[in-house]
Amino acid sequence: MSILKEEIRLNLNNLQNEIDSIFAQGKSAVLSEVTVGQVYGGMRGLTALVCNTSYVDPYSGLHIGEYTTEDFSSRYPEEIFFLLCTGKFPESDFLDEFRIELNKRTGVPEYTWDVLRALPKDTHPMTMLSLGILSMENESIFKREYQKGIAKTEYWKYTLEDALNVLAKLPELAAGIYRIRFGDGELIPHNPNLDWAGNLANMLGISGTDEKFAKLIRLYLVLHCDHEGGNVSAFTSRVVNSALSDLYYAISAGLNGLAGPLHGLANQECLKFILKIHERYGVAVTLDNVKNFVLKTLDSGKVIPGYGHAVLRVTDPRFTAFMKFGDEYCQENYCFKIAKMLFAVTPNILKTYNGGKVANPWPNVDAASGSLLLKFGMDQFDYYTVLFGVSRILGFCAQNILAQGLGQPIIRPKSVTNKWVVEHLKNNKINA
Ligand code: HAX
Secondary structure, three states, X not given: OHHHHXXXXXXXXXXXXXXXXXXXXXXXOOOOOOOHHHHHOOXXXXXXXXXXXEEEEOOOEEEEOOEEHHHHOOOOHHHHHHHXXXXXXXXXXXXXXXXXXXXXXXXXXXXXXXXXXXXXXXOOHHHHHHHHHHHOXXXXXXXXXXXXXXXXXXXXXXXXXXXXXXXXXXXXXXXHHHHHHHOOOOOOOOOOOOOHHHHHHHHHOXXXXXXXXXXXXXXXXXXXXXXXXXXXXXXXHHHHHHOOOXXXXXXXXXXXXXXXXXXXXXXXXXXXXXXXXXXHHHHHOOHHHHHHHXXXXXXXXXXXXXXXXXXXXXXXXXXXXXXXXXXXXXXOOHHHHHHHHHHHHHHHHHHHHHHOOOOOOOEOOHHHHHHHHHHOOOOOHHHHHHHHHHHHHHHHHHHHHHHHHOOOOOOOXXXXXXXXXXXXXXXXXXXX
């Protein structure tokens, strides 16, 4: 994979030059101050990390390199991996080269399937994905080379090797999990002529699906790939890798964070909400029905899934990309119609409800994706987060490759006790 490696090397040189010039201006310059509220409030809004793969702007959403979501949403996930690692799109021959490279590295080990088949039948598919990756840890090239003794400047190259090996096996692994957990357990072989997402779509073996489903999976794997460095899964993955635990440990750890209902599970909640509206009103549902349902949900103290965001202050451009797909391929689908009705009524309700306390009344990435997956027969809601995970692994890999290439040290912030905080405020005569 010489092109990718060479472009990563160039990107690392550029990033290192930028860091050198930042440091030349003084390492003690203050970037942000920390309040008591932030220390006790999940570090929200605290600028304490650098991530050079992607950036989330409150008003224009996810950027990868200099590209907006609109710029990259029609690309292939393989191109997005290149973009995350290098800051630029690859040349047109990259996709073929990358497929050939990944084809050499496919083949989930038999022992991984044994591990997954030995689990209780009702094991969550995210547990299976995390365990599946972890079970292959013994294959780590980074670990093998590290034990031999390599220079720190070489770490990123072996982290890239591990990344390519994991990415090559990922469609097989993820599809196999679907087949074992929800199907008859018979695996569909990898097709060397298909692209990364096309292979995953094919190996899931969902009957009645076609190229449009592959297109949806491609879009899904592009849109969930990365969301800068501070989200639970990416941060966890980076912290683990910063201890030089290899990428298998780091990916598995990141996935464990993604599996939480406050992070990666929101998409299935959105679909359940849509299905509840359908159950209540049927196909003749009107905008007024949806409006009433939203208001009733809010009055009962619940949130409207798929709306609001901790960082964004506009409609998530990833939601817009899913809606565009839906308008093209799912117009007549009852779930998609309800997703559209929700979009038509919910922001205006949230803007004023309860004094307008919701900081962002607009839809996020999760508001429509489930209805699109369901339309194509993907009716196992628990599996949606696995798709999110497959995509987010692109970001985990890229973030860790770049961090290793920049020689970033082990992450170890300082924690304090309540007593320390009390003393600090008293000694410094600070009042809230
Ligand atoms: N419906 C009703 N109330 C909402 C709301 C929604 N969709 N979004 C926010 N609020 C409420 C909050 O609960 C909070 O109420 P309290 O003051 O009573 O606690 C108030 O509005 C202010 O919250 P906020 O500042 O607007 O939002 P936060 O940054 O605290 O939280 C969330 C952001 C995404 C968690 C929130 O908007 C939410 O719960 N949305 C619904 C669930 C959802 O769609 N989650 C997926 C997010 C996308 C993602 O990151 N996926 O991985």
